[in-house]
Amino acid sequence: MSRSSDRSARNRLGVVPDAGAWCAIGRIPEPPRDVHQAAGGGPLRPAFLRPLGLLGAVLVAPFMPIAMLFTLLASGEEALKRLLSTKEERARARAEDLDIDRRDKAIAEQGLDSTFDGDWNKAAGQFLLRWYSHSSHHQRFVVLTEGRIVLAAPPKRVSVRREDRMRVVAEIPAGAAVVEDPLPAHDNRKLRIRFTDGSWLMLTTEEQRSEVHMHLMRQPRAARSGASDV
Known part of the structure; x- marks a missing residue:
């Protein structure tokens, strides 16, 4: 994690981060109308860039x-x-090149190019339905900290100074979900939030082998294998 990100997490978010990374989620599929309305009918896409961003x-x-x-x-x-x-x-x-081919094949075989597991009634699907209701920004700063997973973002989409404007937009207790690297054998940008009911969300980090990836790699083998079984 960069110094500015660490400082923002401590000062703006009020958390002591174990690791953090800027992530984006894939395109949210169109949910059933009744399920969407029951969740509040929130937006399913990020906001467009402001005119200043377009001017740039x-x-x-x-x-x-x-x-x-x-x-x-x-x-x-x-x-x-x-x-x-x-x-x-x-x-x-x-x-x-061969490792990249193997990684891409594993992504396709394991369905890691999907946004979530597909069940709108489970925890991941319900969380996804409210994703852009919390913030219209297209990214989330995902922070691993003691006892919870914290997601932060600017309230609205911005093209500059995202870290200076971010705030906590969602929290997941550690007992409800874990963050895992689904492809630990390969350098990759994939992270998976897996909930205790077996549902999951897939995130893509800005950086290859992000700070969160490195943090997960440093965890004891038993903890990593346990996370995969949640």
Whole structure:
């Protein structure tokens, strides 16, 4: 976790974090109308960017060709490096590519590209129905702290200073759910909130192998295997 994130968690959220990471959730499927209405009929999508954010995109647009040129040059440089690399480096690159293929295959086989388990009546589905009612921002700062899982975000979607504006938008007691890395054998950006009734939500972290991933990796093997059995 960055120093600014740690400081925000302590000062703004009032928690002492064990680990934290900015995460996004996948597209929320359309729920049955009666289930949605019973949960309050809240929004199922994040808010659009404010005009200021759109203005920033417009201002950046003229520079896109230059950025694309640098990208092409970087790609060419990478290709040249691969061509001139040693046998050991080429073998390492092939191993990394193979690991990525295995990771992507595991994601597809385990359904980790789904937003949740699919049962709207269980804990994960009910939590998901209220996801954007708490905040219209497209991300959540997920904090693991003693006794609970804390989710924070700005009240509304912002393009800058998200950490300065975030507040607690939801909490899950540790006895109700756990956060787990569903692919511990691979570098990945997947995290899963698994509730005690077996339902789950899938999150995608901004960073590959985030601070939360590293925290979970440091836990005793028994604790990790126990979390998977919840």
